[in-house]
Amino acid sequence: xxxxxxxxxxxxxxxxxxxxxxxxxxxxxxxxxxxxxxxxxxxxxxxxxxxxxxxxxxxxxxxxxxxxxxxxxxxxxxxxxxxxxxxxxxxxxxxxxxxxxxxxxxxxxxxxxxxxxxxxxxxxxxxxxxxxxxxxxxxxxxxxxxxxxxxxxxxxxxxxxxxxxxxxxxxxxxxxxxxxxxxxxxxxxxxxxxxxxxxxxxxxxxxxxxxxxxxxxxxxxxxxxxxxxxxxxxxxxxxxxxxxxxxxxxxxxxxxxxxxxxxxxxxxxxxxxxxxxxxxxxxxxxxxxxxxxxxxxxxxxxxxxxxxxxxxxxxxxxxxxxxxxxxxxxxxxxxxxxxxxxxxxxxxxxxxxxxxxxxxxxxxxxxxxxxxxxxxxxxxxxxxxxxxxxxxxxxxxxxxxxxxxxxxxxxxxxxxxxxxxxxxxxxxxxxxxxxxxxxxxxxxxxxxxxxxxxxxxxxxxxxxxxxxxxxxxxxxxxxxxxxxxxxxxxxxxxxxxxxxxxxxxxxxxxxxxxxxxxxxxxxxxxxxxxxxxxxxxxxxxxxxxxxxxxxxxxxxxxxxxxxxxxxxxxxxxxxxxxxxxxxxxxxxxxxxxxxxxxxxxxxxxxxxxxxxxxxxxxxxxxxxxxxxxxxxxxxxxxxxxx
Numbered sequence: 001x002x003x004x005x006x007x008x009x010x011x012x013x014x015x016x017x018x019x020x021x022x023x024x025x026x027x028x029x030x031x032x033x034x035x036x037x038x039x040x041x042x043x044x045x046x047x048x049x050x051x052x053x054x055x056x057x058x059x060x061x062x063x064x065x066x067x068x069x070x071x072x073x074x075x076x077x078x079x080x081x082x083x084x085x086x087x088x089x090x091x092x093x094x095x096x097x098x099x100x101x102x103x104x105x106x107x108x109x110x111x112x113x114x115x116x117x118x119x120x121x122x123x124x125x126x127x128x129x130x131x132x133x134x135x136x137x138x139x140x141x142x143x144x145x146x147x148x149x150x151x152x153x154x155x156x157x158x159x160x161x162x163x164x165x166x167x168x169x170x171x172x173x174x175x176x177x178x179x180x181x182x183x184x185x186x187x188x189x190x191x192x193x194x195x196x197x198x199x200x201x202x203x204x205x206x207x208x209x210x211x212x213x214x215x216x217x218x219x220x221x222x223x224x225x226x227x228x229x230x231x232x233x234x235x236x237x238x239x240x241x242x243x244x245x246x247x248x249x250x251x252x253x254x255x256x257x258x259x260x261x262x263x264x265x266x267x268x269x270x271x272x273x274x275x276x277x278x279x280x281x282x283x284x285x286x287x288x289x290x291x292x293x294x295x296x297x298x299x300x301x302x303x304x305x306x307x308x309x310x311x312x313x314x315x316x317x318x319x320x321x322x323x324x325x326x327x328x329x330x331x332x333x334x335x336x337x338x339x340x341x342x343x344x345x346x347x348x349x350x351x352x353x354x355x356x357x358x359x360x361x362x363x364x365x366x367x368x369x370x371x372x373x374x375x376x377x378x379x380x381x382x383x384x385x386x387x388x389x390x391x392x393x394x395x396x397x398x399x400x401x402x403x404x405x406x407x408x409x410x411x412x413x414x415x416x417x418x419x420x421x422x423x424x425x426x427x428x429x430x431x432x433x434x435x436x437x438x439x440x441x442x443x444x445x446x447x448x449x450x451x452x453x454x455x456x457x458x459x460x461x462x463x464x465x466x467x468x469x470x471x472x473x474x475x476x477x478x479x480x481x482x483x484x485x486x487x488x489x490x491x492x493x494x495x496x497x498x499x500x501x502x503x504x505x506x507x508x509x510x511x512x513x514x515x516x517x518x519x520x521x522x523x524x525x526x527x528x529x530x531x532x533x534x535x536x537x538x539x540x541x542x543x544x545x546x547x548x549x550x551x552x553x554x555x556x557x558x559x560x561x562x563x564x565x566x567x568x569x570x571x572x573x574x575x576x577x578x579x580x581x582x583x584x585x586x587x588x589x590x591x592x593x594x595x596x597x598x599x600x601x602x603x604x605x606x607x608x609x610x611x612x613x614x615x616x617x618x619x620x621x622x623x624x625x626x627x628x629x630x631x632x633x634x635x636x637x638x639x640x641x642x
Contacts, residue, residue: 308445
């Protein structure tokens, strides 16, 4: 498996669902429907938008009744193929994915009655207990034989974002590969006097098998938000100036680096399902991408100040590919690269669309006047095929240009200045459409790079057709480390080479590539080996030469397509050295977060981290990129001289 082809890996449902995890589970047979066909006697499972709490509240006690039943789930359109799986419901009400929302004020007693209607299996329910749970303790399970019910009473406990979940006795805990994979729901405890003004999003996942079923049929599955896969997820609306509050819960096996286009969001709390830790007001945590590990939760706020359409999605690119039909028909080879609308026809999975309405009359922003003008040319590189293409970017800034001939790896580093208007004309010399997203840049929606979605009513950004171009205009409002990358057929085009570092400097600053070092982590173009990643376009980066006492700025950029858990470090003969954190996602860190610490950092796709490192003595060091578990993926030698 380690030497499967890049297309085979990138388009495997197994990789799509497990790229960030280390879970291996057993298999379970499929039970699918064909398009437009509904089984007689099998009830429909409804998506749950988590806006209506379950149960009845009386005299400080919430009584909530849950039933585990089987039903037919349609994560796409209701007329598309579905699958029979297990889900929770309140008695007499439709099954829901995620399960019914339990939401109370702290101090409330929760009286939960759970019935197992599933034939022949024992249900084990976790998470119906007071929070916080005892650190390090095993989760408490309520075991319910088939046809029976169990009751539990507990005081809700500390305010926070939590969840409940269940497994069944006909297989091990199967976070993805099981009909019980979506037996879960949100449990939210509000502070006293709190008026809920937030939305709750539960990221769930299901696949029919860990290996392809007999007969050559592919593995199929879905990663969803509140029970639906894009473009069938709920469309959200807001207005400029609103404060938007979200709670996000990951009940799946993989890591999901959650990315918001065009804006920073402030992570106000993080939790693990048992506890929830609130960030102090003085420790603001502003990001554009945040890793959400399995079984983890986060609360966030953001305040849009620009109108238009924006995306919030997992940045593990294989997670947002359009899934194969749930009846197992078709293959990735059948899916065209040329579609009428990329955003609506090629993207899928855990993606939410947000429309921010303007306050007042809509107008097209006027040109800011004198702009620095660049041309970024997308070209075919040598050695590619239609199945595994080789693409790359060449830069023309009117003065000096990057290489225009093979190899076009890594993408040229774009160096801009804060407050200086820029016009970047993306020229497409490929034989297929493309589009470029300016990841982390605060800009107008139309220029955001999501073809067929970005923009607003009457002005939607088109794809950049073959032999055509598109002018992106923006004025970087802050200095920092950002990314540009293809946002059409993301896995295929980014793996082919369409990504690069984008550095914004303070006005008047001069870029010195010897001491200011972008470290771009990407996936190899061909014959992907799970043990190989590219660092600045190569799996064998040449040695660097540093000097004692010189301060280096290391700009780590993870734009890998399916590795949301990688660990970056600087190591010496005695182990990990120390560095000073500077910024996350282009946002300077608060003083409380800038203390010197061991030089190791876990990163997800779509994240950037800046560190300052100053060698204190001569010798041999190395920059390393490893898996989340510590297995080395790529190493760059460093020779430190006096």
